[in-house]
Amino acid sequence: MDTPQATVPQHEEILDVNGKKFIGYLIRVYSGNDSWSVTKRYSDFLTLHTFLTVKKGIYPDIDKFDFPKKEFGWLALDEKITLKRKEAFDEYVMLLVGLKPIPAQVEAFLGFDGAEADPTELTRMDSNLTGTPTTMGKHHQRLSSLQEEEGEHEEEDEEENIVADHSANIKVEAVPGFGRRPGGGGGG
CATH class of the missing domain: 3.30.1520.10 (Phox-like domain)
Structure with missing residues (x-):
């Protein structure tokens, strides 16, 4: 080839x-x-x-x-x-x-x-021609943190983990303010 x-x-x-x-x-x-x-x-x-x-x-x-x-x-x-x-x-x-x-x-x-791309390796890696931006750089750290928190479930079927990680990736991109912990902002 x-x-x-x-x-x-x-x-x-x-x-x-x-x-x-x-x-x-x-x-x-x-x-x-x-x-x-x-x-x-x-x-x-x-x-x-x-x-x-x-x-x-x-x-x-x-x-x-x-x-x-x-x-x-x-x-x-x-x-x-x-x-x-x-x-x-x-x-x-x-x-x-x-x-x-x-x-x-x-x-x-x-x-x-x-x-x-495997969402457990990298988050979404495509900007399409309609101009929808990727946000991999911004959300890669957030996804990594989420995956660490989810680490306790490593014994589950690998396919289930990939689906869960992919779902988490979608949430990262769709939920404004993701990464803030409820009640953890320290008082104002």
């Missing part, structure tokens, strides 16, 4: 469901006779990169990659910065498809065979 190819040919400003602007990076993936596109935002790339580099030495080329730094406010939408990121992400996706074997998280990120 040929090594898949991937490129980031363009980026564009997208409005999320709340009217907030973000930059979507279009990734084109070519594998054999198939090709498809997925759109990711900076936080999606950062979450994957953080996951892949948590243990140094497993993916040396990814460890050495000069990942673009986080920009805030209007700088995150600056054309020079977004163009530089697009170029960096173009190089990055080529590194990703060159990994042997390609990790399941990378396959999910790039949309291989409609793969979905």
Whole structure:
């Protein structure tokens, strides 16, 4: 089987469901006779990169990659910065498809065979073309905390845990103020 190819040919400003602007990076993936596109935002790339580099030495080329730094406010939408990121992400996706074997998280990120990320490994990893943002970066820590609290149920069937974790992920994204403990705010 040929090594898949991937490129980031363009980026564009997208409005999320709340009217907030973000930059979507279009990734084109070519594998054999198939090709498809997925759109990711900076936080999606950062979450994957953080996951892949948590243990140094497993993916040396990814460890050495000069990942673009986080920009805030209007700088995150600056054309020079977004163009530089697009170029960096173009190089990055080529590194990703060159990994042997390609990790399941990378396959999910790039949309291989409609793969979905395991919610026990990473939270949702897709920004779709309608502009619905992912909130993986913000909620990954919250999901991890929830999973630690749920740790007492590890003896249960693995499938049940995955469903429970996935349900928890949905709640994290859907419930405003998630993470606050009832009555634990300390008096005001």
